[in-house]
Amino acid sequence: MSIATCPTFSKAEALTVLEKEWGITEILKPLDSYLDQNFLVRNPNGEKFVLKIANIETPENWLDLQNKVVEHLYADAIPKIILSKEGKQMVFVASHWWRVLNFLEGTMLSTVPFRSKNLLQNMGKFVGGLSKQLATFSHEAAERPIQWDLQQSASLLENWVTFVEDEKTKNNILSIMENWKSKIPAISKVRKSVIHADLTRYNLLLDDSGKKIQGIIDFGDVCLSWTIGELAVMVLESAMTGSPTPFADGYEVIQSYHEVFPLTKEEIELLYPLIQLRSATIVGASARQLSMEPDNEYVRKQAIADREMFLQLSSEKEEFATALFLKACKMETEENVKIHLFLKNTKIKSIFGNNETLEIIDISPSSEIYNEGAWNNLEQCSKNIKNQLQNSFGRTVYKTSILKHFESNPKESETIALGIFAFAAVGKPIYAPINLSFVKKIDDKCIFKTDNFYVYLYGIDTLLNKETTLKQGEYIGTIASENSNSPFPSHVFIQIDISGVAPQYCLPSESIGWEILCPNPSSFLGIESKITKNNNETETLENRRAKVIQQAQEYYYQEPMNLVRGWQQYLIADDGRVYLDAINNVAHIGHSHPKVVDAATKQLKKLNTNARFLYEDNIDYAERLLKYFPESLQVIFYTCTGSEANDLALRLARAYTNQNDVLVIDGEYHGNTTAVDEISTNLMDNPTASKSVRPFTHPLIQPNTFRGKYIAKTPNLSELYAQDALDKINYIHSQGRGIAAFISESLLGSGGGVEMPKEYLKKVYEHVHNAGGVCIADEVQIGFGRMGSHFWGFQKEGVLPDIVTLGKPMGNGHPISAVITTQKIADAYRKKYTYFNTFAGNPVSCQIANAVLDVIEEEKLQENAAIVGNFLKQELEKLIDEFESVGAVYGHAMYLGVDLVTDKKSRKPDSQKALWISEAMKQRGIIIYPTGDYYNILKIKPPMCFTKENAIFLVETLRTILSKMED
Structure with a gap:
């Protein structure tokens, strides 16, 4: 078949034919194609279809072959042929054959940046089933010479390689062609059957979870060919291309395919050479097509990714790949x-x-x-x-x-x-x-x-x-x-x-x-060889964990790594992979800091005892810590966790005011004790109960100026949001009750790092104080210099709280936290209660906390948070203009969030994309994860030693992933 350029019918011309032949009245948009012309269309009932206008050189019986294959594979995952008004599968108009198929919903594999093990296994089983079904199909036109049939590749490459300009790429193609000649006797003996021949990342559709194939499109390359060619195409283009771990992903697909449709050893030994041949063919074809159509962006985009993959398929890896593929099928060389x-x-x-x-x-x-x-x-x-x-x-x-x-x-x-x-x-x-x-x-x-x-x-x-x-x-x-x-x-x-x-x-x-x-x-x-454990024991660890640890205690990632070491802003897995840690704010000054380790071990050798004894360590630290606070906040209660601190803060407020009602900001999380769980309204941490608030809990409208009730540039923004606090207070008073407290982070951490409108917090504090309540500043996540410009978040907002709560960043993850309050509030509590917490403020914890303050000061980490954090935010904000899916960037200094949306107009949260991006970032060595009520905000809150180089690496990796998703 000679190759012509794509048909170029206008939308108006196409619509005329559609209305006449199928009664379809609307064309939504053109769809990418290599040789045919395709449109997404819709009928008056709102049903979507695909109009396919065949290349002028495509014979009728070739199209009939495609139709018969579709009928043979009739299933939800296969497009159905829509008959014309006259009952025809296709009509001949303006020298071209026209067909209409139903539109299959789904996410194109090419836009999913992460291929989980579940997805790869599903791909293998699905295509194995396809090969099994097609093994019983035949058609007189199946034995046709088309360029994507691997049987034609070697001869076509003789010409196409001349269009490749890069010498390294050209030489690699020539080397692969030479190697293929030695395989010809073996390939002539393997099975043949009708195959799809084009199971690429652009022709496979996934379900919403991204774990399962729910559709196959474009049967334009169906032909009689080597059966193993189906798997070669699938592995190369849908598993290996674009993957950070291409051979490992190929292994999963092959293993699952073999379980459904067993391969012969001879076929497996030819699989890698066929993959190389297919890759070389794609590179050559793209070079040729671009010489004819230099402005074809669809071809150009594919060519970049395909060439990257091709260069990884060196001839040196043939024995390795063959051994790997044989092992996938439980065979050996x-x-x-x-x-x-x-x-x-x-x-x-x-x-x-x-x-x-x-x-x-x-x-x-x-x-x-x-x-x-x-x-x-x-x-x-x-x-x-x-x-x-x-x-x-x-x-x-x-x-x-x-x-x-x-x-x-x-x-x-x-x-x-x-x-x-x-x-x-x-x-x-x-x-x-x-x-x-x-x-x-x-x-x-x-x-x-x-x-x-x-x-x-x-x-x-x-x-x-x-x-x-x-x-x-x-x-x-x-x-x-x-x-x-x-x-x-x-x-x-x-x-x-x-x-x-x-x-x-x-x-x-x-x-x-x-x-x-x-x-x-x-x-x-001179040592007897013993079977060693596989370096990657993650699956075993998952199974062990599932048996003994309650599954409500979730962990990050679908395929978690086995972490064995932390150092500074890095986490290290048992296989030696080093990950940039961009979410561990608890390891405030960095993992395994020598000063923390030294402080802990020295004190452990001397004294670690019950907090009811008298010793200098907790007094010394209290005196030092309180110097960071305003004069009114000069009483400290030691606790062990942020949850304990917020729990105690509520008790202090209620003891002081003799009231019970609490104002909170909707979507915030304040801990996991019963008391703070009852005032937390974050869906992510408590999806079934968090919005079913207790009568004494009053969520305020979240002051998010991107997706909140009032958006940026709205006049009197702070007053409008703060009015909700006044309305809630008036409601409480109308019920004959008073307000005990308003608790809030000064930057909404669980909300994704949302900065509140300027003056908002001041106005809410004013309303609360006027009503006789106290204001609690939750600094668990954002304190100790993380805000860069200020040591505490409440200072940045220009407010003076009555109670401040601190969490485990205080001890770099060691269990020490605190509540700081006024003498009046402390005295009111003392009149009613005593407070005892066995090891809160113990000598070891206090020495560690002292070391944390030393490091913050000596290593100028607050200044680093300001410089690096502001730089990181500026770089992230550039993504808003570059990508439709980046709606907003929240936060300040080293507490940031990236809000992902389906589109900027609707601002609809895209939680699936956020999860996929997090998984893809992990595969590329960076740890971030979604947060927020909709799980659509990428939280970025790294250890304070994070550098500009780290920031650049993070943003560039995120940019690369987003680019692939929006191609």
């Missing part, structure tokens, strides 16, 4: 079987000549060798390992993960060691564990080979010549001097490799594949 038998049945000697005692040294991310930031200090890390060695000897376990210096990179780092480190003194002799042939030395890597595999020894000095043959036990060389660029002391790293191209370290998501090619070399140290 012949080479893998041979090597395991060899290692099992061969008597192997230790490379040290005798069986030295080698204690296991933990170098995984949870290891103590990385404590106090040593993971960023190579020399210190090496010293820490040396301190654990016995007579200079030690070893790691096979396939351990390590911790590397963090870089702002949305991709995984290679942290899984595909071998074993054996530590020994410089100059220690190394001997051949088996018969080996020396190949060459590259840098510190000595390469040896056997009949079945390669052996790599890193970190040794040798004088061997090329092709030297060594008998078992013969001298190889000695342990080399320490490398100043390594975090490890002198050692030999031992690795076995079947492929000959395995890296020393691999990505965590690819470790399942590489471990097949790089078996455990423990026997080379």
